[in-house]
Amino acid sequence: MDNVIAIDGPGGAGKSTIARRLAEELGYIHLDTGAMYRAVTYAALQEGIDLNNKEALVKLTKSIEINFNKDGEIFLNSKNVSKEIRSSQVNKNVSKTAAVKGVREILVKKHQELAAKNKVVMDGRDITTVVLKEAEHKFYLTASIEERARRRFEEMKEKNKEANYEEIKENIARRDKLDSQREHSPLKIADDAVVIDSTELSIEEVVSKIKAIIEGA
Numbered sequence: 001m002d003n004v005i006a007i008d009g010p011g012g013a014g015k016s017t018i019a020r021r022l023a024e025e026l027g028y029i030h031l032d033t034g035a036m037y038r039a040v041t042y043a044a045l046q047e048g049i050d051l052n053n054k055e056a057l058v059k060l061t062k063s064i065e066i067n068f069n070k071d072g073e074i075f076l077n078s079k080n081v082s083k084e085i086r087s088s089q090v091n092k093n094v095s096k097t098a099a100v101k102g103v104r105e106i107l108v109k110k111h112q113e114l115a116a117k118n119k120v121v122m123d124g125r126d127i128t129t130v131v132l133k134e135a136e137h138k139f140y141l142t143a144s145i146e147e148r149a150r151r152r153f154e155e156m157k158e159k160n161k162e163a164n165y166e167e168i169k170e171n172i173a174r175r176d177k178l179d180s181q182r183e184h185s186p187l188k189i190a191d192d193a194v195v196i197d198s199t200e201l202s203i204e205e206v207v208s209k210i211k212a213i214i215e216g217a
């Protein structure tokens with residue numbers, strides 16, 4: 001599968017930032033699949049759906065429309081929810097929604113349709129192992145939990161949001177565990193993925209490293 005770049009990794013490893021930069025530099029589109037799981041979770045919370053009710057979550061996923069604009073902003077039934085999907089409520093609950101097989105099936109189909117029609121850099125948890133299993137370029141991006149928490153903390157402070165480092169770290173660790181231990185499409189390193197640890201690397205360094213690998217340098 002040419003023209004697709006698949007990136008997986010745990011939360012806060014910089015996947016989306018790196019994927020967006022790469023897409024810009026290569027003239028590809030970027031799809032942040034995590035944002036879609038977040039949008040479903042946000043919609044469920046808004047509608048008061050019990051997140052243990054798998055059937056209701058699947059029904060909801062079928063009924064909503066999720067779109068992105070050129071700037072990567074996300075729209076739920078035409079409403080811009082880019083900020084709302086990053087709330088602590090969504091952070092806490094998204095891994096629950098994402099563990100539901102029926103929800104995953106619907107979103108995975110959308111991801112695959114998009115990749116069939118476009119040159120795309122896609123990031124998430126199951127892109128290298130399920131969604132784009134045949135991708136020629138696969139990366140697993142990670143960093144130490146302390147560094148990932150530190151980056152999230154700085155990001156929130158920059159946006160003048162209240163932030164507590166220990167809470168952020170706990171939330172990331174909890175999601176890591178749920179995402180890698182779930183039954184359906186758990187987060188794992190694909191056999192043929194290149195692992196990049198960005199703990200000591202800048203965004204630019206990671207982007208250059210990935211580009212060099214893709215370009216065969």
Ligand code: C5P
Pocket residue numbers: 011012033034035037038094095096098099123124125126127175179
């Ligand atoms: O990437 P981000 O942290 O925004 O993803 C939010 C959550 O969505 C993850 O913790 C995971 O539970 C879920 N997810 C997933 N599969 C993907 C992308 C995200 O299960 N491809």
